[in-house]
Amino acid sequence: xxxxxxxxxLDVIFTEFLLKVVFCKFNQKTMTEDMKLTQQDIAxxxxxxxxxxxxxxxxxxxxxxxxxxxxxxxxxxxxxxLHYENLKSISESIKKKD
Numbered sequence: 881x882x883x884x885x886x887x888x889x890l891d892v893i894f895t896e897f898l899l900k901v902v903f904c905k906f907n908q909k910t911m912t913e914d915m916k917l918t919q920q921d922i923a924x925x926x927x928x929x930x931x932x933x934x935x936x937x938x939x940x941x942x943x944x945x946x947x948x949x950x951x952x953x954x955x956x957x958x959x960x961x962l963h964y965e966n967l968k969s970i971s972e973s974i975k976k977k978d
Contacts, residue, residue, distance in 0.1 A: 917951065919933055919934070922947075922948075922951065926947070
């Protein structure tokens with residue numbers, strides 16, 4: 881029973897992950913706000929100048945979109961890992977009660 885419940889919960893989390901990252905429409909402002917990263921932070925992580933990032937956004941919007949989706953994917957994977965750890969602790973606490 882626990883395995884079935886864990887499977888269903890993980891399936892829901894993965895589905896939510898897909899909806900957020902793979903099939904969502906790109907929204908630059910929302911995506912950067914969700915990640916809590918400034919343009920300077922993103923440029924520093926990528927090892928580029930902020931001017932380069934600005935140029936990508938203005939002149940190569942598809943490249944900029946892919947870069948931002950990569951950051952969103954990384955965040956979603958981390959959130960999924962945290963959800964999994966939370967579910968695992970819940971499952972363990974239920975097993976202890978039985």
